[in-house]
Amino acid sequence: MTSQQYFVDLHIHTAASDGIFTPQELVKQASLKGLKAIAITDHDAWDAIEPISSLAFKVGIEVIPGIELSTNIEGTEIHILGYFIDYTQSQFQERVLHFKNARIERAHRMVEKLAELGVRLEIARVLEIAGSGSVGRPHVARALAEEGYVGGTDEAFTRYLGNGCPAYVPKNFLTPRESFDLVHSVGGLAFFAHPGIENRDGLIDRFASQGLDGLEVWHSKHSNSQVKNYLDIARQKNLLVCGGSDCHSDNLMNNGGGSVKVPYSVVQEMKRRLANKKEKQA
Ligand SMILES: [Zn+2]
Ligand SMILES: [Zn+2]
Missing domain, CATH: 1.10.150 (DNA polymerase; domain 1)
Incomplete structure (x- = not known):
């Protein structure tokens, strides 16, 4: 079997944020579905990564440590996925x-x-x-x-x-650019999550110039034409691609009826990019 025939789900929420999966349930499902790798991407949380990694290791499933960060730009909320992060670093956790x-x-x-x-x-x-x-x-x-x-x-x-109105409170939000730096500071790769939901493709160029590493091409709420569109954009701009179900409670590889099939090769590409980055830094 070639690596192309293995599949992954790189966008999964667990009970550590707003999902319902316990580590045992998640690893059992991933195993039943024959997944080669999964990424845990809880909102602003990392507690599930360690217990899931040790369970998954026993059944030969690779776990990519991840996170989903909420950022704001021009009044729009943009979610950024971080992969291969060293989430144990205290400065990262504090921020x-x-x-x-x-x-x-x-x-x-x-x-x-x-x-x-x-x-x-x-x-x-x-x-x-x-x-x-x-x-x-x-x-x-x-x-x-x-x-x-x-x-x-x-x-x-x-x-x-609104700004200047009696109940207005100034904000202190993470910007997308700051989130790229934050993810990079712990050795990770930063991806624009479900761009098809946000409908702000005009931001992709700016993000790419600010250090964005890739786009979430496959997502349970992306149509086939959106998948094709983001694959094209990623190719043109030399961005990596990733994908996952974004499941919180449904089946893995599935979320609200939309299913995703993401090849393991995307993980290999991520690793290649990380190795190249390290080489450049050396
Ligand atoms: Zn999201
Ligand atoms: Zn999500």
Whole structure:
């Protein structure tokens, strides 16, 4: 069998963030599906990597240590996947947690400011609306609309949450560029996650010039034509490709009905790129 016939799932969430997989369940499924490699990419978390790696090692499945970071640029949330990261480095962990906490703190402060204005929201509801995403102004805006304080989310921004408005709280977010540097600082590769959902392909050139290593081409929510499009873009710009299901609770290689088949060769390409980078640094 050639390596092309092996498959991988490089975008998996576990119970360490907003998924439901325990290490045992995940490794069992990966084994049943005959996967050669998996990457654990929890949101701002790495706790599942170690237990999964030791279980997977016993059944011959390679585990790539990963993470999914939430970044912001021009008001858009962009997710960046880091692969082959040395997540054990304390400086890395501190920075990831700093930005994660900054988002939650900001949501709390917005709710506090609203309360001072006589507008009462439950922070728990705001966090619930945010769900697996990173909490931010859109979720506060939806809670305001739900409670009938505003006619819609646009009004929430113009009356309360927009820059200079009474419940505005300045942000302290990770930018995509900072996330590339952060991933590189622990020896990893940075990928633009599910670009087909974000619909901001215009950013790819800028990201590439800032150090982005690749695109998530295969994703359970990408159409066949999007997959082809991102393969073309990656080829043109000498970017790596990766892919995964982004599953939180469904089957591996599957998420909400969309299935992905990602060849093991993408992992080999990543390793080649990392080896080249090391050679250049030496
Ligand atoms: Zn994502
Ligand atoms: Zn994800």
